[in-house]
Amino acid sequence: MTGGGADVEKNWAVSSADAMEALGARFAGAINGGGVIFLDGPLGAGKTTWTRGFLQARGHQGAVKSPTYTLVESYPLSGGVVHHFDLYRLGEPEELEYMGIRDYFSADTLCLVEWPERGDGIIGEADIVLTLRYCDDGRALTAHASSEKGARLLLQLT
Numbered sequence: 001m002t003g004g005g006a007d008v009e010k011n012w013a014v015s016s017a018d019a020m021e022a023l024g025a026r027f028a029g030a031i032n033g034g035g036v037i038f039l040d041g042p043l044g045a046g047k048t049t050w051t052r053g054f055l056q057a058r059g060h061q062g063a064v065k066s067p068t069y070t071l072v073e074s075y076p077l078s079g080g081v082v083h084h085f086d087l088y089r090l091g092e093p094e095e096l097e098y099m100g101i102r103d104y105f106s107a108d109t110l111c112l113v114e115w116p117e118r119g120d121g122i123i124g125e126a127d128i129v130l131t132l133r134y135c136d137d138g139r140a141l142t143a144h145a146s147s148e149k150g151a152r153l154l155l156q157l158t
Helices: 017-030 047-057 148-156
Strands: 009-014 035-040 072-077 080-086 110-114 128-135 138-145
Touching: 009 017, 017 047, 017 138, 035 047, 035 148, 047 080, 047 110, 047 128, 128 148, 138 148
Parallel strands: 035 110, 035 128, 080 110
Antiparallel strands: 009 138, 072 080, 128 138
């Protein structure tokens, strides 16, 4: 981890799907209020698994699957609304305008965005960028703060 401003970064080695869900739950315990988290990584790296752990820790009882075809699933939870986006099948970033994308991003909602690069130019900047990658027999997750708010949130993680 580096210090100062939005230049905060933390790294984790993740050995299993259960460990990835547990890490998502840790983030859920540290993040309050609205914000934007980008989840970056190849297919199967654990983006939706991390999100499942996050949402279940926030009180969601049902299944959590990637909204690959619907583009977004919204979860009204006790700590506020969480919107889970999967932009993998998005043809052009401009398609997001047709679905009213800007209405989802407000000060009091948390947006988790898989494949954020497919929405370049339409969706704004993230507070935290999570990069997941394959590493030996598990995964590695790097969390990088892209804003002052993101830096404060990452510093709360123990």
